[in-house]
Amino acid sequence: GQQVMQIPQYQHVQEGEDFTTYCNSSTTLSNIQWYKQRPGGHPVFLIQLVKSGEVKKQKRLTFQFGEAKKNSSLHITATQTTDVGTYFCAGPDNYGQNFVFGPGTRLSVLP
Amino acid sequence: EPEVTQTPSHQVTQMGQEVILRCVPISNHLYFYWYRQILGQKVEFLVSFYNNEISEKSEIFDDQFSVERPDGSNFTLKIRSTKLEDSAMYFCASVLVARNEKLFFGSGTQLSVL
Numbered sequence: 001g002q003q004v005m006q007i008p009q010y011q012h013v014q015e016g017e018d019f020t021t022y023c024n025s026s027t028t029l030s031n032i033q034w035y036k037q038r039p040g041g042h043p044v045f046l047i048q049l050v051k052s053g054e055v056k057k058q059k060r061l062t063f064q065f066g067e068a069k070k071n072s073s074l075h076i077t078a079t080q081t082t083d084v085g086t087y088f089c090a091g092p093d094n095y096g097q098n099f100v101f102g103p104g105t106r107l108s109v110l111p
Numbered sequence: 112e113p114e115v116t117q118t119p120s121h122q123v124t125q126m127g128q129e130v131i132l133r134c135v136p137i138s139n140h141l142y143f144y145w146y147r148q149i150l151g152q153k154v155e156f157l158v159s160f161y162n163n164e165i166s167e168k169s170e171i172f173d174d175q176f177s178v179e180r181p182d183g184s185n186f187t188l189k190i191r192s193t194k195l196e197d198s199a200m201y202f203c204a205s206v207l208v209a210r211n212e213k214l215f216f217g218s219g220t221q222l223s224v225l
Contacts, residue, residue: 031211042202044156044215088154092211098144098167099214101154 002027002094006102016108019076021105023089030092032065032072033099038085043101046087048076079109113137115217117203123223127192132220134186134203142206143186144214145178147171147199154202160186193224 003026013019023032031050035043047056049065049072056063062075076083086106090099115133124130136143141197145157160179165178177189187207190197201223204214 013119033213034213039156042218043214044216048211048213080187090154090214093156093165098156098159100156101146103153 002091002100004089004091004102006089006105009103009104010045010106010108012108012110013079015081016078019083019087019107021074021087021107023072023074023088023102025070025091026081027094028069030069033090034072034074035088035090036085037088037104039107041085043088048086066097076107079107079110081111083107113206113215115203115205115215116219117201117217119220120218121223122133122224124193126195126224130190130193130222132188132190132201132203132222134188134217136186136203136205136209137215138184139204140207140215142166142208143180144204146202146204146216148202148219149199152186157188157201166191190222195223195224198222198224 005024007022031048033048034046036046037043047063052069053067054065060077064073072089086104088100088104093100118133122130143160146154148154156169158172159166160178175191179187200219202219203217206212
C-alpha cells in the first residue's frame, strides 16, 4: 500500500535556528497537506500544495512540493518557541479519497 | 472559526467493555472521519463516512468498530469489546465538500483501556 515517510523523526534546535522536515511518498500524489500538532493538541491544517514544483510561504514557513509530486518539505526560518510541535504531511490514499499521514517530525525549540 | 466537537475528552474503561465516542462535525460539512493516534505515534485513518454510509475503512476498523450518524448532527464511533491496544487518542474530523479539502479535527477523546 501507499506509504508516506518523514525525516527526521525528531529535531531539537536553538531558538533562532532554521528547521526543515522532509516528506516522501511511495506514489505520486495529486496534492499534499501539512498539519501542525501542538503537544497535547489536535492536528491543525497549515497548507495544501497541488502543483508540481509549487512553493508557498506563510510568514516564516516555506512549503515546497517536488517536481515529481512525490516529495515535499517544510522549512521554518528563525524558529520560535511557538513553533514547538509535531509537523505531519498527509497525502491522498491510493483511492484518492482519504488522507494518509506521515509519522511526523517532532520539533523542540530551546530558548 | 467553526469547530468539530468531541465528547468525552477522556474515557477510561475496562477491557471487554463497550465505549461510544461522540463527535459533532461542523454543521455544513459532508464528509466525516475517525482517526486515532497512539501516544507519540502517527495519525492513523480508521474510517470515512459520507451520505450516511461508510465510504472507506482501514484494516484497523474491524468488526469491533462501528460508526453511526443517529440524528443528523452527532457522529459516533462505537467499540464493542475494547482491548488494551485500543488505548489511544481518537480524533473526529470533517471536510466541507470534497475529499481533498482540508480536514478540521476535533480535540480528541483519550481512551484508556485497563
